[in-house]
Amino acid sequence: MRLVFLGPPGSGKGTQAKLLAARLNVPAISTGDMLREAVRQGSPLGRRARAIMESGELVPDDVVIGLIRERIAAPDARRGFLLDGFPRTIEQAEALDRLLAGNGGGLDAVINLSVPEGTLLERTLGRAALEGRADDRPETVAERLRVYREKSEPLVSRYRAAGLLTDVDGSGEISEVASRIDRALAGFERAAGRA
Numbered sequence: 001m002r003l004v005f006l007g008p009p010g011s012g013k014g015t016q017a018k019l020l021a022a023r024l025n026v027p028a029i030s031t032g033d034m035l036r037e038a039v040r041q042g043s044p045l046g047r048r049a050r051a052i053m054e055s056g057e058l059v060p061d062d063v064v065i066g067l068i069r070e071r072i073a074a075p076d077a078r079r080g081f082l083l084d085g086f087p088r089t090i091e092q093a094e095a096l097d098r099l100l101a102g103n104g105g106g107l108d109a110v111i112n113l114s115v116p117e118g119t120l121l122e123r124t125l126g127r128a129a130l131e132g133r134a135d136d137r138p139e140t141v142a143e144r145l146r147v148y149r150e151k152s153e154p155l156v157s158r159y160r161a162a163g164l165l166t167d168v169d170g171s172g173e174i175s176e177v178a179s180r181i182d183r184a185l186a187g188f189e190r191a192a193g194r195a
């Protein structure tokens with residue numbers, strides 16, 4: 001399975017991607033986690049990305065495309081993977097298509113998690129209190145949402161037009177959302193005639 005999770009900050013992408021990856025036994029690949037790790041290590045990439053991430057903007061496409069190119073070439077991604085937080089721009093989506101085309105096939109499905117805006121704010125502010133993420137401050141969350149609407153939301157129609165999108169209601173408890181994702185994927189596979 002090669003899956004992509006789409007959704008605004010606070011939609012539960014990261015949480016659900018990790019849970020689903022464990023159920024499917026494929027790696028959950030998060031460019032946000034990879035970048036945060038680089039920042040922690042103070043590597044050249046981390047030094048470059050830090051201020052951008054803290055302002056809520058996007059790291060340049062070529063940087064994240066390079067990270068993904070290497071990561072999906074790793075042996076553990078051979079059986080499939082789940083992408084969380086990539087692609088985030090049309091350019092990244094096009095690069096992903098090219099990478100996968102050269103790598104024996106395309107995506108199987110794209111899960112679009114949607115959550116009312118009030119819940120997004122509640123969740124990111126709750127996470128700020130728990131995890132202390134620098135980009136979960138209220139001003140930065142507002143900017144990340146704006147960037148999401150402008151740069152990433154167009155991916156929803158792109159993948160819908162490609163027949164890959166499945167919409168999942170991301171509100172409620174973690175386990176409820178996980179069950180909805182399972183049902184959506186099963187329904188999606190049936191509809192695609194692959195089950």
Ligand code: AMP
Pocket residue numbers: 009031032033035052053054056057058059060061064084085086087088092135144
């Ligand atoms: P996330 O954990 O996915 O919310 O990502 C945290 C931050 O990392 C984002 O606000 C961006 O600054 C950066 N980032 C993560 N993934 C990408 C991506 N695919 N393209 C550009 N920037 C990214």
